Amino acid sequence: MSTSLAAHPDRLPDALRPPSLTDGPVTLGQIDDQVLAFPARKPPLKWYLAFAFTGSLALFGLVSLGWTFFEGLGVWGNTNPVYWAFDIINFVFWVGIGHAGTLISAILFLFRKRWRNAVARFAEAMTIFAVICAVIFPLCHTGRPWLDFWLFPYPNERALWVNFRSPLLWDVFAVNTYFSVSALFWFIGLVPDIASMRDRTAPGLRKTIYTILSLGWRGAASHWQHYEKAYLLLAGLATGLVLSVHSVVSFDFATSLVPGWHMTIFPPYFVAGAIFAGFAMVVMVMVIVRETMNLQNLITMYHLDVMNKVILAMACIMGYSYFMEGFTAWYSQDEYLHWGFMNIISGTYGWAGMVTIACNIVIPQLLWFKWVRQNYAAMIFVSIGVTVGMWFERFVIIVISLHQDYLPSAWQVYKPTWVDFGILLGTFGIFFSLVLLFARVLPVIATSEVKAVLPASQPRPELHVHAPEPAHASAPALAEEVADA
Amino acid sequence: MRDPTFAVLGLFDSAQALVDAIPPVKSAGLGALEAYTPYPIHGIDPKLGFRRSPLGGMVFVMGVLGAVTALFFEWWMSAIDYPTLIGGKALFSWQAFVPVMFEVTVLFATFTAGLGMLMLLNKLPLFGHPMLAARSMTGITRDRFALGIEGDGERLLDVDACTAVLTAAGAVEVEVVPALVNPGWTATFATRSIFGIVVACLVSGVGMYWGIKLFHVLPPMVHMQEQPKLMPFEPSTFFADGRGMQPPAPGSVARGHLPYTFKALEDALSLPNPLPATDKVLARGKKEYGEHCTVCHGALGDGVTTLTAAYGAKPANFHTQTLREYTDGKLYHTIVVGKNAMPSYAVDLTEEERWSVVHYIRALQRAQNARPEDVP
Numbered sequence: 001m002s003t004s005l006a007a008h009p010d011r012l013p014d015a016l017r018p019p020s021l022t023d024g025p026v027t028l029g030q031i032d033d034q035v036l037a038f039p040a041r042k043p044p045l046k047w048y049l050a051f052a053f054t055g056s057l058a059l060f061g062l063v064s065l066g067w068t069f070f071e072g073l074g075v076w077g078n079t080n081p082v083y084w085a086f087d088i089i090n091f092v093f094w095v096g097i098g099h100a101g102t103l104i105s106a107i108l109f110l111f112r113k114r115w116r117n118a119v120a121r122f123a124e125a126m127t128i129f130a131v132i133c134a135v136i137f138p139l140c141h142t143g144r145p146w147l148d149f150w151l152f153p154y155p156n157e158r159a160l161w162v163n164f165r166s167p168l169l170w171d172v173f174a175v176n177t178y179f180s181v182s183a184l185f186w187f188i189g190l191v192p193d194i195a196s197m198r199d200r201t202a203p204g205l206r207k208t209i210y211t212i213l214s215l216g217w218r219g220a221a222s223h224w225q226h227y228e229k230a231y232l233l234l235a236g237l238a239t240g241l242v243l244s245v246h247s248v249v250s251f252d253f254a255t256s257l258v259p260g261w262h263m264t265i266f267p268p269y270f271v272a273g274a275i276f277a278g279f280a281m282v283v284m285v286m287v288i289v290r291e292t293m294n295l296q297n298l299i300t301m302y303h304l305d306v307m308n309k310v311i312l313a314m315a316c317i318m319g320y321s322y323f324m325e326g327f328t329a330w331y332s333q334d335e336y337l338h339w340g341f342m343n344i345i346s347g348t349y350g351w352a353g354m355v356t357i358a359c360n361i362v363i364p365q366l367l368w369f370k371w372v373r374q375n376y377a378a379m380i381f382v383s384i385g386v387t388v389g390m391w392f393e394r395f396v397i398i399v400i401s402l403h404q405d406y407l408p409s410a411w412q413v414y415k416p417t418w419v420d421f422g423i424l425l426g427t428f429g430i431f432f433s434l435v436l437l438f439a440r441v442l443p444v445i446a447t448s449e450v451k452a453v454l455p456a457s458q459p460r461p462e463l464h465v466h467a468p469e470p471a472h473a474s475a476p477a478l479a480e481e482v483a484d485a
Numbered sequence: 486m487r488d489p490t491f492a493v494l495g496l497f498d499s500a501q502a503l504v505d506a507i508p509p510v511k512s513a514g515l516g517a518l519e520a521y522t523p524y525p526i527h528g529i530d531p532k533l534g535f536r537r538s539p540l541g542g543m544v545f546v547m548g549v550l551g552a553v554t555a556l557f558f559e560w561w562m563s564a565i566d567y568p569t570l571i572g573g574k575a576l577f578s579w580q581a582f583v584p585v586m587f588e589v590t591v592l593f594a595t596f597t598a599g600l601g602m603l604m605l606l607n608k609l610p611l612f613g614h615p616m617l618a619a620r621s622m623t624g625i626t627r628d629r630f631a632l633g634i635e636g637d638g639e640r641l642l643d644v645d646a647c648t649a650v651l652t653a654a655g656a657v658e659v660e661v662v663p664a665l666v667n668p669g670w671t672a673t674f675a676t677r678s679i680f681g682i683v684v685a686c687l688v689s690g691v692g693m694y695w696g697i698k699l700f701h702v703l704p705p706m707v708h709m710q711e712q713p714k715l716m717p718f719e720p721s722t723f724f725a726d727g728r729g730m731q732p733p734a735p736g737s738v739a740r741g742h743l744p745y746t747f748k749a750l751e752d753a754l755s756l757p758n759p760l761p762a763t764d765k766v767l768a769r770g771k772k773e774y775g776e777h778c779t780v781c782h783g784a785l786g787d788g789v790t791t792l793t794a795a796y797g798a799k800p801a802n803f804h805t806q807t808l809r810e811y812t813d814g815k816l817y818h819t820i821v822v823g824k825n826a827m828p829s830y831a832v833d834l835t836e837e838e839r840w841s842v843v844h845y846i847r848a849l850q851r852a853q854n855a856r857p858e859d860v861p
Contacts, residue, residue: 029627070708144709146700161567162562164559164585165582167584170585173589177589177592192523192524192626199626215610216611216613216617217626218625220521221519221521221522223609224522224524224526225525225535229540234598237598244591448525457500459528
């Protein structure tokens with residue numbers, strides 16, 4: 001019953017009609033011409049300028065990393081008692097950015113949110129690039145990154161095994177699994193699109209590469225059957241995975257005894273914050289992609305509007321989490337915890353606490369207004385605010401909690417060095433360089449997925465042919481229909 | 486005979502037209518049906534007669550296997566092979582093993598879903614499929630919908646009949662896709678493959694050799710060895726005498742090595758053994774005797790060892806009357822200064838160890854010349 005309604009939204013009252021996923025009618029072929037044409041064309045000058053800029057940032061980051069390897073970790077600002085600082089802040093920050101991609105590709109797929117199809121590919125790519133940026137930090141924080149394979153449990157000449165009770169080892173497993181699963185998910189989504197690219201590219205090196213990457217995909221119905229099943233299973237598994245990854249990251253803190261870290265709210269709070277920051281980044285990049293690649297009709301204002309609503313919802317969860325942190329501190333009657341909480345807004349780094357609250361809680365409230373959700377300047381302002389705010393939130397959690405905990409004799413103020421900032425800027429450079437390269441060589445929109453949700457792209461359901469009256473659609477079915485959209 | 490035709494394709498302009506064409510084409514019964522579409526068409530599988538995808542079961546089995554594998558290895562590594570007590574927790578603290586177990590479960594399950602779908606069920610990658618050479622392929626990955634009548638392996642495809650049925654069902658275009666002729670193993674292909682394998686082996690072998698050889702001597706890896714510190718006996722400009730390691734102050738005595746002042750045997754004869762003959766002392770004496778004395782004097786102290794014949798020397802037999810009458814002091818003195826071919830053991834044994842050995846030699850002598858009352 002519900003499918004018959006989905007095929008005929010025109011029978012719904014206006015207010016309940018699902019919004020169109022494209023601006024104006026689009027044919028199947030037009031999508032290909034619009035999306036798949038980019039990689040075939042020579043990029044415009046502004047692409048080269050942008051790449052030169054992000055590439056220089058990336059290079060600066062690599063120089064900073066090289067200096068770290070050459071001189072040792074002493075060139076970072078880390079000091080007793082703040083042994084974790086920029087490296088773990090940036091790790092948590094970047095892993096969090098990646099979570100929006102998996103949320104869009106997996107969780108929204110399970111909820112049958114059809115608007116996700118247009119933004120899923122880009123968000124998934126951003127997941128992979130963000131995780132690449134994230135892993136740089138813990139891998140280099142080990143001090144001797146060429147020995148990082150010691151992190152894995154493998155039979156070795158030292159007859160040692162890793163400690164499975166350590167949250168840091170859980171991180172190794174969580175992040176590795178997350179990266180491999182995201183990459184696999186992304187690649188599987190790409191296969192039919194690369195096959196389309198293969199078939200529209202003239203013979204040459206490009207065609208050979210696309211041919212190999214398409215694995216010889218031929219769009220057979222028997223293949224699509226398994227493909228769709230695999231996609232559903234991957235979405236279900238990735239949903240559990242994405243929730244586990246940032247929970248495990250939060251265990252690094254929550255299982256310790258540092259006041260301000262030892263709280264049960266940390267896992268859900270971290271996951272919400274990750275999605276929050278990730279969506280802000282997706283909105284920022286999507287606005288740029290939409291304008292520079294002329295995709296206004298496929299990525300509509302409606303898409304940006306719903307993503308901004310997600311940001312708003314997450315901002316409210318963050319507000320609740322901050323409030324609960326304060327409540328826990330007060331209710332625990334623990335003077336260290338109480339003092340630690342007050343230290344966030346009134347201590348040495350009180351300004352960082354203020355920035356966090358302003359950027360994460362106050363500024364996103366602008367999104368209650370529809371014109372803010374649909375205005376480029378306003379939404380980019382909010383997104384940049386959220387990105388900055390979420391970075392400072394991790395700074396607050398890590399540096400403020402560590403620099404003054406129990407023993408005043410061990411207190412020390414932490415100051416980052418130019419190398420710390422260099423590596424942070426460098427990861428932004430690496431991230432955006434990869435984004436630019438991705439937009440240059442691969443389809444930025446999952447064309448086969450968008451084609452599948454266009455109006456009339458699916459055959460009429462059988463039910464409708466034999467029982468054409470949708471009048472006996474029950475109210476719940478109607479509501480379900482609306483939710484579908 | 487090989488069927489020269491792989492399939493007859495009817496092309497349609499919409500998913501609806503394709504789905505509508507399936508029943509009449511199917512009832513004609515000219516061959517197996519397969520559709521080729523730019524995106525998945527919902528509800529087409531039962532119409533084409535496909536069975537349900539077995540992927541769900543495969544993923545479940547592999548997921549369970551992942552969980553069991555992870556838990557087994559965590560238990561074996563943490564509780565059996567390398568038991569470490571951490572925070573007073575049980576060696577098999579399964580609660581702490583859950584996060585890794587979960588991640589490994591997801592890893593196994595997702596790779597089964599992804600690669601199982603691509604490789605096992607869809608048999609990809611496959612670049613030699615006849616459909617990839619079809620003219621219609623460009624449209625199929627774009628906006629055309631194809632219904633193919635394919636050979637079922639029993640009879641040859643009736644191309645004319647298929648064309649007629651597809652046209653009647655509303656196909657806007659019909660294409661006959663020829664079967665590909667497999668060229669088999671050619672000499673060129675074999676030569677190229679072997680050449681490729683040899684080059685790959687050479688490159689990886691040489692690369693690995695130099696990688697391992699150079700890795701630890703290149704910066705920054707070598708910085709672990711290049712440390713601003715002095716190794717023993719290295720010169721240094723810090724002290725006036727140019728030595729990095731300063732000699733001990735005059736009159737310093739190393740622990741356990743008090744200077745032995747008796748130059749003449751007569752002075753040492755009457756030295757008493759300062760240690761009591763306790764189990765601990767005898768055990769220590771046995772250990773030191775075993776390490777330093779057995780090689781010549783033998784485990785029983787009779788001076789008969791394999792070395793005796795080869796060396797041509799005659800190490801003392803402790804059980805002779807002469808040696809049994811030696812005083813403790815004389816035995817001690819012999820250990821310190823040596824005798825005949827025997828060198829001094831003053832460097833190898835501390836004062837306490839020497840006296841322990843003397844006790845042990847006394848025990849050996851008594852064991853070889855036991856009196857009835859020694860038997861318990």
